[in-house]
Amino acid sequence: MVLQRIIKAEGLSKMNPKGxxxxxxTLLVHLRVHPRIxxxxxxxxxxxxxxxxxAEALDPDVVEAVGQxxxxxxxxxxxxxxGAASDLETAA
Incomplete structure (x- = not known):
């Protein structure tokens, strides 16, 4: 698959095409691109x-969370x- 070759060539982790x-x-919606586009x-x-x-991506709480x-x-x-804090919690 072309996508997987590109992902591998760019050194990215494995990605799901549907994801x-x-x-x-979702990003297009948050950029306020018109839904028809x-x-x-x-x-x-x-x-x-x-x-x-x-539609859920337009919810103000979701927009704020994405901004954060x-x-x-x-x-x-x-x-x-x-990441360091997460590693410490996992080790505990």
Whole structure:
């Protein structure tokens, strides 16, 4: 599969194509891309399908949580700190 070759060539961990597709759709929704455009990119036959799947991504609490996650992922030192704390909890 072409996708798996690209993932391997780029040194990425194993990824599920369905998961990548869902992540793409969710990110497009959070970027406020019009649902008809998301529908076209994901090749859904009906806009209702797109909205049924991604409507929860428009929930204000979900939008805020994704924003918090985005801010965290932009702080490599904080991620390492959290990883170290997680390792300590696992060892205990």
């Amino acid at each position: 990548l597709r869902k992540s793409c759709g 998301v529908k076209t990119i994901l090749r859904h036959s009906r806009i209702a399908t797109t909205m049924d799947i991604y 996650l985005d801010r965290l992922l932009r702080q490599p030192a904080r991620l390492q700190e959290l």
